[in-house]
Amino acid sequence: MSPTIDADFCIVGAGAGGAVVAAELAEGGASVVVLEQGPRHDPDGFTARPPEMLARLYRDAGQTTTIGSPPILLPLGRGIGGTTLVNSGTCFRTPPRVLERWSSEYGLELDEAAMDACFERVERSLSVGEVTPELAGANAAVARRGAERLGWSHGYLRRNARGCVGSGVCVFGCPTSAKQHTGITYMPRAERAGARILTGADVRELIRERSRVRGVLARMDDGSRLEVRASEVVLACGAIHTPLLLARNRIGDASGQLGRNLSLHPATAAFALMDEQVNMARGVPQSFYVDEFAGEGVMLETVAGPPAYAAMSLPLRGEQHSRAMACYPRLAQLGLMVSDSSRGRVLTLGGRPVIRYSLDDVDLARIRKGLQRIDELFRAAGAREVYLPLPPGVAPSAARARDLRLMAFHPLGTARADARPAHGVADGELAVHGVRGLRIADGSVVPSALGVNPQLTIMALATRLAFHMLGRPVPHEPSAQAPDAEIATAPTTA
């Protein structure tokens, strides 16, 4: 017989969505149990060394890959904080045009006014503020110079950071705990309000009594089993694993949409050799954006990292690679991501996800255009050489899908919300159609690509959900602008 815990609410997953729901519900007076499959990461164990941190902080060492043309690397965080622990901290509100689309196409009543209070509450909790030029560093200065010379719309990104000193390793575990990921913001709040957090809990089964979910069964790291009985269960395992858990339990697929509609924001990045010292890892890696082409589905954002990271992503081989890496201090990097119209699907094979996704012609054209724009921007900024992520001799305009080296960081849509049960997995209040007592609070309910980094959208939706479950309005409180701290020079040996 499994040990049993009773609670008002059971939250499965402690990332962007789960942590927010857990904290808001617990602070609202509910008894909450959070089950997280991964561990609690101790920042004292962060080494700022990419291979080791990839192995420790990411699911499958960051090597989750889609199947299709082209294959796309899809790194996902694992543990308390989820992907918020290993993302770059960029915070965009959901663009109004996207909210309008959700209302007209999916029947979701999520207009700007309805979401404002949620965004404000999340931004205050995460100390969201704009990166200063000093903190952004020389890599952002290169991008800014190029954008200004071309007259392209641009700006410094807003991030969830407090006391950031530009360590340059946001995606490998922030050594200063400056990045306000949910593992150090919402989860401590949940715990202080009495929530019980259990790590190493692999939830396999949703306990059903007729058409109502009454709890979950989890297999713990030590091999034991745990049953949590709750009035409501909230799934927040992310857009790859939530549909698998639902499918395993034969729940949520009356519409035939479960696991489908996967959007990813396919992304890639190019390097440039500058005359000036860039030292890309000194400063905030993702700090500056160019949104001149956002209306066409292409967003440019700076990316950067230490030598091991750069060496892994530099699109050169052999002697050329070595020569470029010898100039690492003068390398700049800029990434692009597209608001994709391609759609993939998450399936399961032997209990593991199989992610199918192929780029459609529209997105291929967007990526070609994005690469051309990056090339233009770097050259306008004075680049001596530009290294595009394409095979030798292939121009962006002639690139085929199989020529591209893509990554993606924003899986969305695999249990999409749609007010109509025949078209979506969850309704406008994120309750799973056709069952009672089961809701979803992660990227899987986001019904379309956003064109911007999604963590704030997921957290705002989770906030809205939590207050809906508590039967209270979301308190309205204006956001505090929390500019990052002054940059201190990153310690180096050069």
Next chain:
Amino acid sequence: MSDGLDSFLAAAPWPQRPGLRLLLALARRPRGAMLLARAPLAAEAAGATLALGRYDDPAVAASLGWDAEAVVARGRQLRRAEGRP
């Protein structure tokens, strides 16, 4: 192989784990490298993984101006001084 790269490979999912190990073994041998040259995607994966390990070496990284230990030490000091989690 460095401990970091070894843990990176060990944590990779099947079938990448054995696949990457095989590619790395090939890439390290002249005849294997010649074989890999005929499969650009595989050669790229092997090259990227080897580069990840090579430039993670503290001495190599230091020669390029990056000192991971100093970054971590400063972070730890700031966390302690400011009572951050």
